[in-house]
Amino acid sequence: xxTDPHDSLTRWLAAERDDRAxxxxxxxxxxxxxxxxxxxxxxxxxxxxxxxxxxxxxxRVMMRVEGTFPAPAPVSWxxxxxxxxxxxxAVASGVAASTVALLWLPELLLVLGxxxxxxxxxxxxxxxxxxxxxxxxxAARIGEWFFTxxxxxxxxxxxxxxxxxxxxxxxxxxxSFVALRDLMTRDRSWSHVDPVQ
Amino acid sequence: MKTDAELVASALTGSxxxxxxxxxxxxxxxxxxxxxxxQDSAMAEDLAQEAFVKAYRSLRSYDASRKLSSWxxxxxxxxxxxxxRRSSPDTVSLDASPDEDGRGGLAAVLADGSVENPAAxxxxxxxxxxxxxxxxxxxxxxxxxxxxxxxxGASYQEICDxxxxxxxxxxxxxxxxxxxxxxxxxxxGWGTETRRSDGS
Numbered sequence: 001x002x003t004d005p006h007d008s009l010t011r012w013l014a015a016e017r018d019d020r021a022x023x024x025x026x027x028x029x030x031x032x033x034x035x036x037x038x039x040x041x042x043x044x045x046x047x048x049x050x051x052x053x054x055x056x057x058x059x060r061v062m063m064r065v066e067g068t069f070p071a072p073a074p075v076s077w078x079x080x081x082x083x084x085x086x087x088x089x090a091v092a093s094g095v096a097a098s099t100v101a102l103l104w105l106p107e108l109l110l111v112l113g114x115x116x117x118x119x120x121x122x123x124x125x126x127x128x129x130x131x132x133x134x135x136x137x138x139a140a141r142i143g144e145w146f147f148t149x150x151x152x153x154x155x156x157x158x159x160x161x162x163x164x165x166x167x168x169x170x171x172x173x174x175x176s177f178v179a180l181r182d183l184m185t186r187d188r189s190w191s192h193v194d195p196v197q
Numbered sequence: 198m199k200t201d202a203e204l205v206a207s208a209l210t211g212s213x214x215x216x217x218x219x220x221x222x223x224x225x226x227x228x229x230x231x232x233x234x235x236q237d238s239a240m241a242e243d244l245a246q247e248a249f250v251k252a253y254r255s256l257r258s259y260d261a262s263r264k265l266s267s268w269x270x271x272x273x274x275x276x277x278x279x280x281x282r283r284s285s286p287d288t289v290s291l292d293a294s295p296d297e298d299g300r301g302g303l304a305a306v307l308a309d310g311s312v313e314n315p316a317a318x319x320x321x322x323x324x325x326x327x328x329x330x331x332x333x334x335x336x337x338x339x340x341x342x343x344x345x346x347x348x349x350g351a352s353y354q355e356i357c358d359x360x361x362x363x364x365x366x367x368x369x370x371x372x373x374x375x376x377x378x379x380x381x382x383x384x385x386g387w388g389t390e391t392r393r394s395d396g397s
Contacts, residue, residue, distance in 0.1 A: 012388075062213065
């Protein structure tokens with residue numbers, strides 16, 4: 001459809017003049033002028049030829065993303081680990097080292113057999129169990145201490161004053177978070193860009 | 198013809214053809230927005246490519262309940278802003294002849310010779326240049342809203358999503374932009390009978 005661009009332009013500019021004249025007098029007339037102006041401007045913009053990128057644009061985009069194809073499919077962390085080059089190198093190195101080590105295994109067992117007796121092995125096992133017991137006891141005591149401290153804190157935090165202080169801290173944290181997020185978002189607003197020209 | 202959501206789903210499974218189809222479908226509106234923001238056709242092509250690469254890389258985060266065009270416009274918006282913030286804006290005159298910037302410039306792109314007769318073609322070209330010049334003189338936030346609303350047909354809500362501005366601000370920006378465009382066109386001598394007789 002070829003609308004006469006001059007007609008659209010004339011209607012638009014006339015409606016803008018009417019809008020200005022009516023803005024203080026009649027809200028209905030102002031609204032009508034606004035609608036006419038908008039429609040005429042839309043017609044005018046339709047007359048503008050579309051701005052397209054140079055031919056072959058899609059091919060150039062595909063060349064830039066080529067290295068990343070195929071698109072990463074949803075894979076679990078375990079899958080990603082197994083697929084990673086580092087993991088494969090580590091497994092290959094482990095297998096190679098084990099294969100080489102097998103050559104010296106009989107000699108190693110003979111040496112160990114002369115050095116370590118059955119009594120040593122039993123003694124080592126017993127000592128390990130005793131050590132483990134000690135560590136577990138220590139961990140239980142530390143846990144008990146935390147539990148006691150937590151209980152004492154909970155009692156003191158139940159007081160109205162402490163509740164107020166906690167609420168104030170939470171509010172300050174929340175406001176700070178919102179302000180920070182706002183700053184980061186505004187970073188991409190046009191007010192943070194030097195105006196063109 | 199596949200829908201945008203179907204193409205996105207195919208691209209996510211590794212289909213290059215699907216992503217290419219998306220690029221072909223949206224290259225014009227994305228480029229159109231960026232070229233009007235940065236006003237440099239070569240830079241705009243580079244930034245539009247960058248926007249599509251970013252879109253590809255974050256395709257998984259696309260919410261299929263939203264329009265793909267809005268999502269792409271948002272990426273284009275961020276890419277253009279990042280570029281303008283990185284460098285001092287490098288403007289290209291819309292009056293520049295095609296030889297001056299080596300790529301044809303925006304005015305050359307606008308000079309569509311497919312109109313019925315030479316006089317009408319000349320008037321259409323002059324008016325297109327005047328309108329683009331008026332658009333280029335708007336503040337960036339007004340210009341972006343004008344391009345999205347009047348040229349790309351985006352709704353108010355979509356513009357809010359892209360620019361992260363409140364609805365009222367978007368409406369006000371469009372209203373003021375229209376007034377400034379009208380003033381600029383009038384200042385350039387358009388909208389009078391004398392101009393028409395000059396142009397024909």
